[in-house]
Amino acid sequence: MFTLEDFQKAKKRSDLISIANTKNIKINKQLRHARYEEELRMLQAELVTLQQWIANKKMRVAIIFEGRDAAGKGGSIKRFTEHLNPRSMRVVALSKPTEVEKGQWYFRRYIKELPNPGEIVFFDRSWYNRAVVEPVMGFCNQKQYNQFMSQVPEFEHMLYEDGIKVIKFWFSISKEEQKKRFDSRLRNPLKRWKFSPVDMKGQELWDKYTHYKEQMFSKTHTNFSPWIIVRTNDKRTARLESMRYVLSQFNYPGKNKSKAVLLPDPNVIIRYYRQVEQLDL
Numbered sequence: 008m009f010t011l012e013d014f015q016k017a018k019k020r021s022d023l024i025s026i027a028n029t030k031n032i033k034i035n036k037q038l039r040h041a042r043y044e045e046e047l048r049m050l051q052a053e054l055v056t057l058q059q060w061i062a063n064k065k066m067r068v069a070i071i072f073e074g075r076d077a078a079g080k081g082g083s084i085k086r087f088t089e090h091l092n093p094r095s096m097r098v099v100a101l102s103k104p105t106e107v108e109k110g111q112w113y114f115r116r117y118i119k120e121l122p123n124p125g126e127i128v129f130f131d132r133s134w135y136n137r138a139v140v141e142p143v144m145g146f147c148n149q150k151q152y153n154q155f156m157s158q159v160p161e162f163e164h165m166l167y168e169d170g171i172k173v174i175k176f177w178f179s180i181s182k183e184e185q186k187k188r189f190d191s192r193l194r195n196p197l198k199r200w201k202f203s204p205v206d207m208k209g210q211e212l213w214d215k216y217t218h219y220k221e222q223m224f225s226k227t228h229t230n231f232s233p234w235i236i237v238r239t240n241d242k243r244t245a246r247l248e249s250m251r252y253v254l255s256q257f258n259y260p261g262k263n264k265s266k267a268v269l270l271p272d273p274n275v276i277i278r279y280y281r282q283v284e285q286l287d288l
Contacts (some may be wrong), residue, residue, distance in 0.1 A: 035159050046267065051090050052090075053265055054260075056091060056248075056259060057093060060118055060259040061125060064125070066125065067171045067172065069127075070173075071130045071175045071176060071275055073132060073133065073135050074140075074176070074178030075180055077188035078287075079245055081243060083249055088129060092157075094126045096129070099120045099131065100130075101132075117130075119278050138155065138223040143153060143216050144205060154218050156227070163227070176236075176249060177224075177234050177237065178237050178239045179236050182287070216287075233279065235252060236278075239274050240284055240286060244261045249271075251276070254269045
């Protein structure tokens, strides 16, 4: 155990590590956390620089976070946006459609949320609700599903032609890890609100989710709007690597001078293809 004298002697972090080694104090967990916090800080600083460049260039960027429940979408969005300027950034997490919206073209409610010039919009789930969650839970009929699946590639091609940069993340989590996170939410009174009846069905309908997810990939993964799979059993790694992927997609000034590693780990961030090994099959 560290003493007050140890802390008074230590001038740098390396001094504390030396004292810990001398006293055989196990600090591996604390070191991992410190490294994560330092990497996160550097990547968040890069995101601030990127945001300023996007604002100056009047670019429009939409980043979609999809995945099974408890895959870590919300936590990642929180870290992405923590230090960004709210004047040129929004988080969109739409609730279920109103009766009026149910009678409109499905994409209309999302079109209204697309980024304005100079803005980044983070979608915590998106129009892809109709590709997986809605058919699995019976929230749409077969005709609505088929129509959506035939229209979405054309819709995204129009966005691409109009100059909107769309990044589509699928957060991939194993069935066992999802169960652990559900149990953790139920034990934590501060996170219990995250657990819904739909979540309860997540484990029971796992294979059905898998079927519709694979259908979605095969029909909506395109050269102009690819799916990027993020392995998220390790939340912290997923956050850092998804940030790196976004940063790697833009050539903003000063990027080559960054002290942070800006290329994502190919063992964590994977462009979808049929033979890719996924966690949530």
